[in-house]
Amino acid sequence: MTETAVRTVLVLIENADAALRSPALEALTLARTLGMPVALTLAEPSTPALDQLADAGVDRVLFADLGEAPREIPAVAAVAVAAAAAHTGAGLVLLTSSFVNKEIAAHTAWRTGAGLLIDVTSLADAGGRLVGGKRVFAGTWDTECAVTTQAAVATLRPNALTAQAAASRGAAAVEGLPVAASSPAGLELLDRVVHEVSADASGVVRPALAEAAVVVAGGRGTAGDFGPVEDLADALGAAIGSTRDAVDEGWIGHDAQVGQTGVTIAPRVYIGAGISGAPHHHGGMQAARTIIAVNTDSEAPLVELSDFAVIGDLHEILPAAAAAIRSRRAAQS
Amino acid sequence: MRIVVCVKHVPDLQSTRGFTAEHRVVRSADDGTMNEVDENAVEAALALVAAAGDGEHEIIALTLGPDVAADAVRRALQMGADRGIRITDDALAGADYFGTATALAAAIRRIGDVDVVLTGMAALDGLGAVVPSLLAAALDLPQLTVVQELTYSDGALIARRELDGVTETLRATLPAVVAVTDLANTPRLPKFKEIMAARAKEIEVLGAADLGLADGASTNRTEVLRTDPRPPRPEPEIVTDSDSSGGRALADYLISNDLI
Ligand SMILES: Cc1cc2nc3c(=O)[nH]c(=O)nc-3n(C[C@H](O)[C@H](O)[C@H](O)COP(=O)(O)OP(=O)(O)OC[C@H]3O[C@@H](n4cnc5c(N)ncnc54)[C@H](O)[C@@H]3O)c2cc1C
Numbered sequence: 001m002t003e004t005a006v007r008t009v010l011v012l013i014e015n016a017d018a019a020l021r022s023p024a025l026e027a028l029t030l031a032r033t034l035g036m037p038v039a040l041t042l043a044e045p046s047t048p049a050l051d052q053l054a055d056a057g058v059d060r061v062l063f064a065d066l067g068e069a070p071r072e073i074p075a076v077a078a079v080a081v082a083a084a085a086a087h088t089g090a091g092l093v094l095l096t097s098s099f100v101n102k103e104i105a106a107h108t109a110w111r112t113g114a115g116l117l118i119d120v121t122s123l124a125d126a127g128g129r130l131v132g133g134k135r136v137f138a139g140t141w142d143t144e145c146a147v148t149t150q151a152a153v154a155t156l157r158p159n160a161l162t163a164q165a166a167a168s169r170g171a172a173a174v175e176g177l178p179v180a181a182s183s184p185a186g187l188e189l190l191d192r193v194v195h196e197v198s199a200d201a202s203g204v205v206r207p208a209l210a211e212a213a214v215v216v217a218g219g220r221g222t223a224g225d226f227g228p229v230e231d232l233a234d235a236l237g238a239a240i241g242s243t244r245d246a247v248d249e250g251w252i253g254h255d256a257q258v259g260q261t262g263v264t265i266a267p268r269v270y271i272g273a274g275i276s277g278a279p280h281h282h283g284g285m286q287a288a289r290t291i292i293a294v295n296t297d298s299e300a301p302l303v304e305l306s307d308f309a310v311i312g313d314l315h316e317i318l319p320a321a322a323a324a325i326r327s328r329r330a331a332q333s
Numbered sequence: 334m335r336i337v338v339c340v341k342h343v344p345d346l347q348s349t350r351g352f353t354a355e356h357r358v359v360r361s362a363d364d365g366t367m368n369e370v371d372e373n374a375v376e377a378a379l380a381l382v383a384a385a386g387d388g389e390h391e392i393i394a395l396t397l398g399p400d401v402a403a404d405a406v407r408r409a410l411q412m413g414a415d416r417g418i419r420i421t422d423d424a425l426a427g428a429d430y431f432g433t434a435t436a437l438a439a440a441i442r443r444i445g446d447v448d449v450v451l452t453g454m455a456a457l458d459g460l461g462a463v464v465p466s467l468l469a470a471a472l473d474l475p476q477l478t479v480v481q482e483l484t485y486s487d488g489a490l491i492a493r494r495e496l497d498g499v500t501e502t503l504r505a506t507l508p509a510v511v512a513v514t515d516l517a518n519t520p521r522l523p524k525f526k527e528i529m530a531a532r533a534k535e536i537e538v539l540g541a542a543d544l545g546l547a548d549g550a551s552t553n554r555t556e557v558l559r560t561d562p563r564p565p566r567p568e569p570e571i572v573t574d575s576d577s578s579g580g581r582a583l584a585d586y587l588i589s590n591d592l593i
């Protein structure tokens with residue numbers, strides 16, 4: 001890339017066959033600050049998705065058609081992403097951070113010779129080099145890392161920035177890109193089950209844990225009853241999280257596990273109830289802007305790490321808080 | 334069956350972690366351990382060998398890292414690995430994901446006839462979770478990653494993984510790369526006898542030249558520019574739930590700070 005050329009930023013868009021979610025819009029917002037965003041989809045984009053892409057200032061939408069190849073396999077998806085990067089001469093491929101996307105990013109970078117930045121919360125151009133920022137060691141250090149190769153692949157943490165519409169709408173014109181790929185030799189996807197979406201009692205779909213603005217998490221202190229956690233979460237329109245111990249006990253699915261070997265989250269507000277705040281858990285939620293603890297033990301590490309803590313029984317406190325929030329909402333409307 | 338388990342030496346989560354002036358992770362023997370999920374990888378290797386039954390088996394623990402990193406290999410030997418290899422070289426110090434994967438892959442090729450490459454799902458220091466995929470790409474092998482349940486039958490591996498709202502079951506023939514989570518098994522605690530026996534096991538040291546990577550630095554594709562400690566968090570505001578006022582106090586905090 002010459003100094004004057006505008007960098008093409010290829011953004012992998014998931015859920016393009018339905019409506020785009022916030023992390024994709026956040027990635028497009030960041031992409032606009034670094035060059036010209038080009039959206040890449042692996043499924044045929046829907047009309048609402050194209051409308052959202054136009055709002056995000058995207059002129060060009062590449063639909064990489066993998067034919068019969070199993071695009072659910074990250075190494076296969078990466079063939080399409082690498083092909084699209086070559087086709088558009090992208091200087092940066094941007095994905096949102098998730099387990100699957102990190103795998104796609106790794107394979108894409110390997111194929112294209114690009115440098116890899118994982119879980120960045122910022123990305124900037126410093127004299128032509130891309131520099132990613134990341135907070136590590138449970139929020140105790142800030143680091144910056146530059147890509148030394150021509151091209152870069154980066155995964156962006158959900159909630160690192162606020163999604164914004166572009167100053168002017170893009171054309172969002174779809175261009176097909178046939179890609180020949182096959183399943184990696186020796187690998188077979190036998191079964192794939194998409195989990196039921198979590199909904200509250202009235203059927204309102206709860207936000208996804210990784211991208212929620214507010215998360216209410218429960219641990220061993222729930223003693224297996226997530227009712228109070230759900231009650232407060234639903235009053236706040238929050239996602240539900242948990243510790244590994246609660247998952248181990250079978251009280252809740254692994255999808256809800258927050259922490260180093262679960263989901264890493266950075267919500268605006270994190271409320272941890274009946275959670276001690278072990279480093280494995282803390283490492284996955286330290287990026288939350290406000291941390292609130294509800295615990296019977298005032299010495300619990302999570303209390304010490306919090307901004308605000310209520311010492312007492314979560315089974316009393318969470319429903320009371322939920323009721324107070326509901327009555328406040330009712331008074332306002 | 335020949336299995337290579339990649340184990341990383343990382344600072345203990347309970348310790349005060351930090352960086353040196355050269356932006357390298359501070360590593361010390363006292364505050365360092367084998368990356369905990371890599372213990373699950375060693376355990377998975379031992380289980381695979383047991384499932385494979387009769388025949389010649391070998392488990393090799395492999396690490397890339399400075400002298401203290403030998404502790405991670407030693408731990409794997411205590412758990413039951415047969416031998417260990419540590420890659421170390423000034424040219425490979427400060428390796429990034431690519432530098433790491435390139436060196437590990439070169440060592441795995443040099444070992445030869447490897448049926449399974451086992452790793453942890455993520456190193457708990459950087460939480461990259463990309464080295465396993467890079468190894469699969471470098472070695473051109475199928476991968477089973479973020480594995481919560483691993484079984485071996487009829488010469489193939491079946492893995493279940495649950496991630497990003499999806500549960501998948503995958504089957505891979507050998508050779509393959511497998512990355513396990515902490516839910517895959519419960520790592521054994523080595524007994525005194527095993528700890529003593531591990532002392533006698535050899536840890537081979539390989540340099541960049543042994544791996545055909547004398548120009549090792551060039552396999553890096555990133556450079557750390559800045560590592561800064563953050564100021565400590567302010568003291569928390571703590572209220573006690575007396576007279577059942579705690580719930581309202583929580584609601585008031587959220588409302589008055591404009592958090593909802
Ligand atoms: C390799 C590895 C990876 C791991 N990864 C993760 C991970 O990703 N995520 C994770 O969360 N953990 C992880 N863990 C586990 C972690 O180390 C802790 O064991 C776990 O986080 C503790 O869960 P907890 O806080 O629910 O339980 P506990 O530590 O038992 O804490 C329960 C808390 O509830 C409080 N309490 C009890 N009753 C009440 C009540 N009625 N009202 C209010 N408070 C109450 C107690 O005072 C206590 O503080 C991992 C462990 C290992 C070894």
Ligand SMILES: Nc1ncnc2c1ncn2[C@@H]1O[C@H](COP(=O)(O)O)[C@@H](O)[C@H]1O
Pocket residue numbers: 339340341342368370371374395396397398433437451452453454455456457459460461462463464465
């Ligand atoms: N320096 C290293 N030496 C040996 N194994 C490593 C090293 N770095 C990463 N690994 C392996 O790769 C896994 C994932 O690491 P990462 O991609 O860095 O999160 C770890 O659990 C290890 O099994």
